[in-house]
Amino acid sequence: MSVQIWTFVFVILSFSLYIGIAIWSRASSTNEFYVAGGGVPPLANGMATAADWMSAASFISMAGLISFLGRDGTFYLMGWTGGYVLLALLLAPYLRKFGKFTVPDFIGDRYYSQYARMIAVFCAIVISFVYVCGQMQGAGIVFSRFLEVDLTIGVLIGMTIVFFYAVMGGMKGITYTQVAQYCVLIFAFMVPAIFISLLMTDNPIPQLGFGSQLTEEFGGGYLLDRLDGLSTELGFAVYTEGQKTTQDVFFITAALMFGTAGLPHVIIRFFTVPNVRDARRSAGFALVFIAILYTTAPAVAAFARTNLIDTVHNIEYSEVPEWFTTWETTNLIAFTDKNNDGRIQYVGDPQRNELEVNRDIMVLANPEIAGLPNWVVALVAAGGLAAALSTAAGLLLVISTSVSHDFLKRGLMPGISEQQELLFARIAIFVAVLIAGYYGINPPAYVAQVVAFAFGLAAASFFPAIVLGIFNKRMNKEGAIAGMICGFVFTAGYIIFFKLINPEADNADGWLLGISPEGIGTLGTLINLLVALTVKRFTDDPPSEVQTLVETIRLPGEAMEHH
Amino acid sequence: MPENSAHSYWKGNLKIVLSLLSVWFFISFVCGILLVDFLDTFRIGGFKLGFWIAQQGSIFVFVVLIYVYIKLMDNLDAKYSDSTSEGSQNDAHHKGGVE
Numbered sequence: 092m093s094v095q096i097w098t099f100v101f102v103i104l105s106f107s108l109y110i111g112i113a114i115w116s117r118a119s120s121t122n123e124f125y126v127a128g129g130g131v132p133p134l135a136n137g138m139a140t141a142a143d144w145m146s147a148a149s150f151i152s153m154a155g156l157i158s159f160l161g162r163d164g165t166f167y168l169m170g171w172t173g174g175y176v177l178l179a180l181l182l183a184p185y186l187r188k189f190g191k192f193t194v195p196d197f198i199g200d201r202y203y204s205q206y207a208r209m210i211a212v213f214c215a216i217v218i219s220f221v222y223v224c225g226q227m228q229g230a231g232i233v234f235s236r237f238l239e240v241d242l243t244i245g246v247l248i249g250m251t252i253v254f255f256y257a258v259m260g261g262m263k264g265i266t267y268t269q270v271a272q273y274c275v276l277i278f279a280f281m282v283p284a285i286f287i288s289l290l291m292t293d294n295p296i297p298q299l300g301f302g303s304q305l306t307e308e309f310g311g312g313y314l315l316d317r318l319d320g321l322s323t324e325l326g327f328a329v330y331t332e333g334q335k336t337t338q339d340v341f342f343i344t345a346a347l348m349f350g351t352a353g354l355p356h357v358i359i360r361f362f363t364v365p366n367v368r369d370a371r372r373s374a375g376f377a378l379v380f381i382a383i384l385y386t387t388a389p390a391v392a393a394f395a396r397t398n399l400i401d402t403v404h405n406i407e408y409s410e411v412p413e414w415f416t417t418w419e420t421t422n423l424i425a426f427t428d429k430n431n432d433g434r435i436q437y438v439g440d441p442q443r444n445e446l447e448v449n450r451d452i453m454v455l456a457n458p459e460i461a462g463l464p465n466w467v468v469a470l471v472a473a474g475g476l477a478a479a480l481s482t483a484a485g486l487l488l489v490i491s492t493s494v495s496h497d498f499l500k501r502g503l504m505p506g507i508s509e510q511q512e513l514l515f516a517r518i519a520i521f522v523a524v525l526i527a528g529y530y531g532i533n534p535p536a537y538v539a540q541v542v543a544f545a546f547g548l549a550a551a552s553f554f555p556a557i558v559l560g561i562f563n564k565r566m567n568k569e570g571a572i573a574g575m576i577c578g579f580v581f582t583a584g585y586i587i588f589f590k591l592i593n594p595e596a597d598n599a600d601g602w603l604l605g606i607s608p609e610g611i612g613t614l615g616t617l618i619n620l621l622v623a624l625t626v627k628r629f630t631d632d633p634p635s636e637v638q639t640l641v642e643t644i645r646l647p648g649e650a651m652e653h654h
Numbered sequence: 655m656p657e658n659s660a661h662s663y664w665k666g667n668l669k670i671v672l673s674l675l676s677v678w679f680f681i682s683f684v685c686g687i688l689l690v691d692f693l694d695t696f697r698i699g700g701f702k703l704g705f706w707i708a709q710q711g712s713i714f715v716f717v718v719l720i721y722v723y724i725k726l727m728d729n730l731d732a733k734y735s736d737s738t739s740e741g742s743q744n745d746a747h748h749k750g751g752v753e
Contacts, residue, residue: 172713
């Protein structure tokens with residue numbers, strides 16, 4: 092069977108599974124719609140969190156980014172996993188014990204202020220929207236490249252599926268589809284990785300193959316030494332050495348960690364488990380499931396890079412393998428014969444380099460480059476879609492709960508009944524799907540860039556406010572509000588300045604303290620903390636019932652009652 | 655839970671969190687970023703040590719840290735739940751509806 096038929100088979104099978112789950116897990120109360128009734132077992136929640144977290148970017152783009160960044164790609168690996176340590180130790184158990192539905196719930200109640208609640212609603216919606224548009228775009232790209240359907244139709248199919256299970260099942264539907272999506276995406280990521288590791292190093296475990304010797308066929312010697320050698324020979328940066336400054340890598344890593352811990356769609360997953368112990372356990376499961384992909388990704392990056400150079404450098408253009416021609420039509424790989432010798436020169440020097448390679452190709456085409464069987468190649472599409480749709484659904488739920496629960500029920504319209512609130516939640520998710528779909532089809536030029544910055548914004552707004560709310564009993568509303576506003580405005584302003592207003596200045600000389608916009612969230616976090624602590628000193632202590640609330644969150648034992 | 659045992663529970667909790675976070679900081683920011691070039695002078699198999707910690711080793715340590723945390727917190731909870739009468743009976747609360 093051809094790759095395309097296999098792809099259709101996998102995509103249709105996985106989509107039927109998601110729809111089946113949606114029908115089985117209809118939500119009938121706000122409790123089920125917002126937090127899946129609070130009865131999700133920690134293992135299932137760990138898988139759902141992993142799928143929620145690993146987006147189209149983790150699945151499709153990350154290994155490719157690393158294979159072009161070499162050691163500098165480290166900040167994605169450590170940043171996007173190390174954040175879970177913060178989440179598990181500083182946030183998840185306490186927020187579960189607090190026992191509400193959303194992040195603005197916590198901010199609003201802990202800081203006894205409707206303003207604080209509304210600022211949190213605003214931040215949650217902005218962060219989630221920026222992020223969700225990228226997911227829809229990712230789903231559209233997979234559809235159009237693998238199934239050769241129009242991008243618009245691809246996005247529409249993705250929207251319909253998400254709409255179906257998110258609107259019907261809310262958090263309950265999303266949770267159990269995410270469990271299925273995790274299984275699909277990890278299988279789709281690992282199978283090609285294992286095949287390639289076996290092929291190139293005779294070691295079935297990619298994490299070990301990464302540090303092993305290549306087989307005779309691939310020239311022998313350690314993989315990384317070989318890759319360093321090839322890089323030097325062709326004038327690329329040495330793979331295992333860094334190019335970015337130490338302080339920039341430091342700041343980017345920290346921003347991604349704080350951002351991971353502050354992303355509302357990840358935090359709310361911990362509201363769905365039965366109790367505090369299970370919240371800790373599910374954070375452990377989540378990181379294990381994420382680590383499987385994240386420790387494989389750098390191996391895939393190194394395999395793919397070596398293989399790509401071996402396969403295309405100094406080859407006659409007329410003799411390129413079939414995958415090369417296929418991917419040329421999508422413009423992900425492009426050859427210009429600058430010296431007219433009919434051969435492909437793939438080198439570091441931009442004057443002489445004749446091959447432009449899009450980083451996404453490293454995952455999407457990797458199985459083809461390695462000559463793996465058709466069914467393995469086809470898995471990648473189903474995996475990419477699972478990654479994009481699972482993250483999109485989690486984000487859409489945050490947008491929906493922010494509107495129906497935080498903005499309407501706890502804000503403007505406290506009198507509405509549970510059934511009305513549920514209806515508003517469904518309408519909100521419907522509208523959000525439409526808007527996200529629109530931007531998936533007509534991506535504003537800057538969306539792709541801005542997605543990465545959702546982390547900086549989450550880091551600079553939510554992370555300090557929540558941590559202070561738990562660990563600093565006397566933190567008051569004035570401090571928290573001032574901190575969130577300053578952190579958010581500073582980070583957003585810095586990013587907008589360098590990405591939209593003055594992109595020419597976006598280089599090490601133009602940056603503040605040598606920190607790139609990717610890493611500025613760390614400084615935003617520090618500003619938030621400093622402003623909050625300073626303002627607190629000059630304003631009144633929080634009321635005694637709030638201090639009692641904080642003491643209760645800190646006690647051992649199980650979740651508080653919902654009020 | 656009486657005031658002073660609540661206080662010492664919280665202190666025990668903070669001690670666990672702070673010691674684990676110092677390991678977290680050391681492995682990622684110190685070994686994976688600040689000292690990476692120095693550590694690269696050592697090798698394990700086909701890896702330079704610093705490169706390996708940055709791209710894989712740190713992630714394994716993160717996983718271990720969370721599991722150590724789960725274990726230590728379970729012990730701490732068990733130690734304090736003996737001394738209180740209300741700790742264990744709240745398990746069912748959450749299953750109730752929401753108002």
